[in-house]
Amino acid sequence: MNSTRQTVIAGNWKMHKLRREAQEFCRHLLANLEEKPAASVILYPSFPLLADVATALDDPRVSVGGQDIHPAASGAHTGDVSGPQLIDAGCSWVLCGHSERRADHCESDELVARKAEAALQHGLTPMICVGETAAQREAGQTFEVLDRQLAAVFSQDFGEFALAYEPVWAIGSGLSATPELAQEVHAFLRQRLSDLVGPEQATWVPILYGGSVKPENAAGLIVQPDIDGFLIGGASLDPDKFLAIIRQAAPAA
Numbered sequence: 001m002n003s004t005r006q007t008v009i010a011g012n013w014k015m016h017k018l019r020r021e022a023q024e025f026c027r028h029l030l031a032n033l034e035e036k037p038a039a040s041v042i043l044y045p046s047f048p049l050l051a052d053v054a055t056a057l058d059d060p061r062v063s064v065g066g067q068d069i070h071p072a073a074s075g076a077h078t079g080d081v082s083g084p085q086l087i088d089a090g091c092s093w094v095l096c097g098h099s100e101r102r103a104d105h106c107e108s109d110e111l112v113a114r115k116a117e118a119a120l121q122h123g124l125t126p127m128i129c130v131g132e133t134a135a136q137r138e139a140g141q142t143f144e145v146l147d148r149q150l151a152a153v154f155s156q157d158f159g160e161f162a163l164a165y166e167p168v169w170a171i172g173s174g175l176s177a178t179p180e181l182a183q184e185v186h187a188f189l190r191q192r193l194s195d196l197v198g199p200e201q202a203t204w205v206p207i208l209y210g211g212s213v214k215p216e217n218a219a220g221l222i223v224q225p226d227i228d229g230f231l232i233g234g235a236s237l238d239p240d241k242f243l244a245i246i247r248q249a250a251p252a253a
């Protein structure tokens with residue numbers, strides 16, 4: 001973690017929780033969160049929970065985001081959700097290109113780029129997810145894959161965003177990347193972003209790690225110089241685990 005950059009701790013609830021559980025989580029989170037947390041905190045609930053969560057979290061310490069966005073502002077796209085609808089539901093962030101969407105919904109790099117553009121156009125901050133599969137890592141293609149995923153999305157004059165490195169083999173597997181491995185990739189991503197969006201923005205952009213982050217492994221990851229926070233799936237469903245990770249984001253005194 002670099003003290004000049006904003007630390008971001010985000011919870012990706014995926015297709016979990018019902019409204020009552022979500023409201024209970026939000027009450028517990030706000031009651032136990034520090035008055036001035038060291039990190040920006042974001043929750044990404046599924047679409048039917050968004051408005052409830054945004055209302056329950058009407059608090060400057062926590063932001064709400066959607067898990068996906070359609071590139072169009074409105075139209076005949078059954079099952080999709082647009083940027084203006086996300087804003088209307090209380091979102092300020094949106095995930096773009098999560099590996100589960102890339103895999104389950106055949107999202108191409110090009111579609112992820114259009115989603116990120118739509119987010120910016122509608123005033124949402126995109127959190128763009130990249131990461132290699134186990135097969136790609138074993139074949140020595142990690143940096144090539146990441147390079148392709150970045151080059152499809154970013155160019156000069158890109159708006160404000162966050163990047164999440166989520167190795168697909170680490171998601172939901174219990175097998176987190178080691179701090180050294182994650183740092184190596186994050187340094188590579190920042191260097192490539194510097195080429196694509198310019199050195200100044202690349203210096204400031206938060207690059208989050210995601211993939212089996214838990215209270216037990218967060219401390220070793222967050223001290224790495226290019227890891228600026230986490231995108232957390234499983235452990236973000238339990239407010240006490242999520243809070244324990246947020247507390248570890250405090251800069252060393």
Ligand code: PGA
Pocket residue numbers: 012166170171172173174210211212213231232233234235
């Ligand atoms: P996980 O998920 O923390 O359960 O591995 C991370 C993610 O997919 O965002």
